[in-house]
Amino acid sequence: MLRSTTPASAYAARRARIAALLDGGALVLYGGELRTRSNDTEFRFRPDSDFHYLTGLREPGAVLVLRAHAEPRFVLFVRPRDAEAEVWSGRRVGPEGARDRFGADAAYPLGELAERLPKLLDGARSVHMPLGRWRTLDQAVLRAIDGLRRRNRWGETPPELVRDARVTLGEDRMVKDEHALASLRAAIEISGHGHRAAMAALRPGVGEHQIEALLEYEFRRRGADGPAYGTIVGGGDNACILHYVDNDDVLRDGELMLVDAGAEVDLFAGDITRTSPIGGRFSAAQRDLYDIVLAANRTGIARAEVGSDIDTIHRACLRVLCEGLAGLGLLPEGVDAALEQELYKRYYPHRTSHWLGADVHDAGHYTLQRTPRPLQPGFVLTIEPGLYIPATDDRAPAGLRGVGIRIEDDVLVRDGGPEVLTASVPKDPAAIEALVGQSPLP
Ligand SMILES: [Mn+2]
Missing domain, CATH: 3.90.230.10 (Creatinase/methionine aminopeptidase superfamily)
Structure with missing residues (x-):
């Protein structure tokens, strides 16, 4: 077995510390994806450090939404279970495993991110994210904010502030x-x-x-x-x-x-x-x-x-x-x-x-x-x-x-x-x- 010294409670304690610094905002992090080594083979996956620091999850294609403003607080988007794909490229935790094994209050397939993100950010005073780090994440968050802004008449309240999450995370990790x-x-x-x-x-x-x-x-x-x-x-x-x-x-x-x-x-x-x-x-x-x-x-x-x-x-x-x-x-x-x-x-x-x-x-x-x-x-x-x-x-x-x-x-x-x-x-x-x-x- 690989050596691990970090119990699930450690990740929960880190999320609680970070949530307290979000000032009624939401944090959105991406764990990263597989990188090509040559042609169609990839490097072994190594998740983004901030993402892993708060989740302990080592799978590619996962998004964390940590909400200080409302329940559910700890939301994960992960790749859905897929028996055929898992034969080729390894086991996946799936939304159910994200809840049961990683303690998420709610978990969904990654494909539902664009649809669900506006609702998850509604009412958050600010969004904390690693600006410029992942183009796909930037786009998903900015689209969600823009969508909420357009629906402001119906009572939706988009975040007004986007902050670089790496500052908050960096200070905690120090x-x-x-x-x-x-x-x-x-x-x-x-x-x-x-x-x-x-x-x-x-x-x-x-x-x-x-x-x-x-x-x-x-x-x-x-x-x-x-x-x-x-x-x-x-x-x-x-x-x-x-x-x-x-x-x-x-x-x-x-x-x-x-x-x-x-x-x-x-x-x-x-x-x-x-x-x-x-x-x-x-x-x-x-x-x-x-x-x-x-x-x-x-x-x-x-x-x-x-x-x-x-x-x-x-x-x-x-x-x-x-x-x-x-x-x-x-x-x-x-x-x-x-x-x-x-x-x-x-x-x-x-x-x-x-x-x-x-x-x-x-x-x-x-x-x-x-x-x-x-x-x-x-x-x-x-x-x-x-x-x-x-x-x-x-x-x-x-x-x-x-x-x-x-x-x-x-x-x-x-x-x-x-x-x-x-x-x-x-x-x-x-x-x-x-x-x-x-x-x-x-
Ligand atoms: Mn050195």
Whole structure:
């Protein structure tokens, strides 16, 4: 069985929280549809995160209408049962199952959406929806509002306000409830198994694709939905390509392997990066660079406190990285000039943190009134400083050219100080060296 940590009551509690924020309005979400992979075959379905967050339903072609203004409150539209279609493309929950198994107060076949939506929106003060996300949903809602407006003489009262539901949902998703946290912890625990297995199987001559397969085997066999995003396994200077997902090179002695991979459980994502020496030992030059990134990682984590913000974390990490780079002779302009003129971008082009949750780059604003928002208890973010020395960098000593290192942890902001959710995955260089090559590649 796939791992699930989320009871039906958790989805009901989320719907109640969101309904209280709708101010007498209605929320309309679409779970999404199958996407073509090639010709007539499709990717495995993965529902929209907001939709799943409130329903737990994983079927394509489903619409949620959550009504704060009247009964029934929780309405689902789903594909109707169809014995023949289900033989080909899998079981469907159907309207009856939507009521019995997913707790809908009312449920109808998807084909009745256009006909029923006006009545469901009648009397709602506002409609909350992901504007512009799904053309079909936009059209259905706008038609319903327009239809109600035309019938205003007969007493129908259309919503006067359309709001972007992603703002409301994003704010709620930012503060992880106990079930979201349980899902995240499970996703991270499984991700950790994958990372440790990858380190243990690492040795020269193994293919990046084999490490990728091992990670995803660990994820799936332990009941995760699968990888939460495209697994990155980069040996040597492939580590300097930030979104390297080809994973088709061989891992060479004397080089490092960067793995950025996370499992998904109940549609919550782990997101972990570790960098390991392929031959089992960091060279002195690699170790120098590793220690700088590790110091930045630890500095960033220490700053992930209530009231801090991700700009403060980023700047604290940047200073550590720049001081380290200057110490290696890679920033002859000096630390202050490097920070001011962003000269470090040559070696560190990305930001340090993103929100983590149901989406690996999770929902929720990063700024409020254009200033970075203060961290609150329950926020989960990544701390992922890195340094990537281009293979062509003639400033760098030969032993550092083409070396890429990133160390990424997932951190829960708490009143008592940050909790590192990814603490079970080694990042101390001695601990990594002790693990690398310890078991045969299966
Ligand atoms: Mn990340």
